[in-house]
Amino acid sequence: MDQSKAVLMERPPVYSELPIPSIPCLGGVKKLVCVVLVVVVLVLVLVGVLLMGLHMSQKHTETIFQMSLQDGSSTGAHGTGVATFHLDTGINSSASVVYDYSKLLIGTRPRPGHACYITRMDPEQVQSLETIAESVLSKITSDASRQDDSMKPVTDRSLLGTTIKVLCGSLPVYWA
Incomplete structure (x- = not known):
């Protein structure tokens, strides 16, 4: 074991790390994509809620109209x-x-x-x-x-x- 340590000490192995090219705004792009995705989802949910509300208000108006006709015709x-x-x-x-x-x-x-x-x-x-x-x-x-x-x-x-x-x-x- 001492010999292997001595060999390593004389000629240490070459460890090299290749630098990964870094894009400075890559973190910002991920954040931007997440923000845009959240905004799109919120807009879709809002449009869905508005359309559902419009449909429900139309049904409510028709129901009230029918009820007023039925109440009036019974009297x-x-x-x-x-x-x-x-x-x-x-x-x-x-x-x-x-x-x-x-x-x-x-x-x-x-x-x-x-x-x-x-x-x-x-x-x-x-x-x-x-x-x-x-x-x-x-x-x-x-x-x-x-x-x-x-x-x-x-x-x-x-x-x-x-x-x-x-x-x-x-x-x-x-x-x-």
């Missing part, structure tokens, strides 16, 4: 309230619908459009938004030339409630 009288809704009826077309329970009228203003349309509300069975979209809006869009002949204009605007008057403004109003 037979709807009170004096007004309900306003927006219908998306397709590409580049929509409509605003006003349920006026005091006047028992439903006002519809299609957009784009140059007139308003009203129909009587059945106090026992209030028409749903789908029914309004199918019946009133299909009559309106069927044929513009026949539209003026088949629908009677409202001559006395005092029949309309304040909300329907505001909805229609100065546009002509027809019975649908």
